Amino acid sequence: MSLLNVARKFLKDDAPVTDSKPDWKVERKFSHPQRYTQNYAKYVALGGLVEPEEDAARFANGQDSHNGDMGRFYSLCLISDLVAKHKVPGDFVEFGVWQGNTAEVLAAFARRQQRTLYLLDTFEGFPDEDLDKDEKHLTGTFKDTSLEAVKGRVGEEGTVFVKGHFPETASQLPDDGQYAIVHIDCDLYVPMVAALEYFYPRMAPGGFILMHDYGSLCWDGAEKAVEEFFADKAEGIMPLPDLCSTVVVRKNKKARYR
Template sequence: MSLLNVARKLLKDNAPVTESTPDWKAERKFSHPERYTKNYAKYVATGGLVEPEGDAARFANGLDSHNGDMARFYSLCLVSDLVAKQKVPGHFAELGVWQGNTAEVLAAFARRQQRTLYLLDTFEGFPDADLDLNEKHLSGIFKDTSLEAVKNRVGEEGTVFIKGYFPETAAQLPDDGQYAIVHIDCDLYVPMIAALEYFYPRMAPGGFILMHDYGSLCWDGAEKAVDEFFADKPEGVMPLPDLCSTVVMRKNKKAYYR
């Protein structure tokens, strides 16, 4: 075999995975954390609060993009487990609720930990004021929701729904509020930077901010906001391997353990 043919064979056998090989995703199976599978009895016996099957159904219910995004689901589970284990104080909050898939999971976790969950959204889609010149084509997206529909889905026990334009609606959050988990999923630069400016100083030591869509290459504003905000902060962000490349920050100015 000539060197050229050898090279061609090596390139073929070791070709990078691309969209031209449509079956590559189907050929791979997602690994589920052992604490929620073979070690689940031990997990429950030591105080674990996640209910894998039921909580996964809440997360995926009615939304195809969530159905296979188990990395995102398990990230929420593991972060919730850690703040419970280490007794990190504070509420949970989500900015960017849409139809309530992640909100329903966060509400379940908050109730089991006897915390309050604050859900903030216009419940009417993107406000035009948040769309820059390169985003005007996004007007009208995510309008297929309503406050009442999300309330019916998530339930109101231990959950506060705040409808309107953020950061103006921040006035409806508790003045002395402290947060253990904040999930930011508002896609655009303006609300993302406003959320970080508001919630970052109110995070409990050891608390987590999860920022969705950072690395998806679909929402440039989200990436820009995160990069700008954390450029001068002592914490950095850690990428997660979920569908839309969430990044997570842990407030770590001082270690928090009990």
């Protein structure tokens, strides 16, 4: 399946807004980064590690295919490219794995860069203790997964699965751990705060923290946690144009890359 056909598989043909007015969501063309299309030969010659067709198929290989979220897929690709280009030290983390859509892609990137990927989740849905007072109605959400199923999908090479409630499971991470990419997709206020408090000081200079669901207006706890945490930090958040309005922070660089 070509990269274009993979993208077409994602896109939904929603009904028009009216009979006379085309639906702008359908009519607007989605742009694929040139480095992965007409300039792909140059990209490979320069040492690029993303395999766009195969990696897009990995991302699409899920129950909901991320509802066509190519913006999210390409953001992961471009950030992975940048940490490789700038030789940012450290491993990769995903906190909030569910069925492994993004984990499968991050695992491929980590293996090509000879890094370890840590995947943190209960693999049993939201734990009750993580539900803030305004989130009690979400009890039982995302239970349709398991550690065994995600292992089967992602593979175990260069990947460490950390099952259980965070931050208690932080004891299973390296004491001297340093991270180049941390992808936080835990949806709720309490675990989002816990993840930021743990991983922010352990980010390598120039490393990226991606915080999913910040601007979707579906997960108020995620937005609240991010706003509170970065209120007094040197870095600011940058929005990405994906389905759930991920924001990204790049940890301040202490020295120039050479």
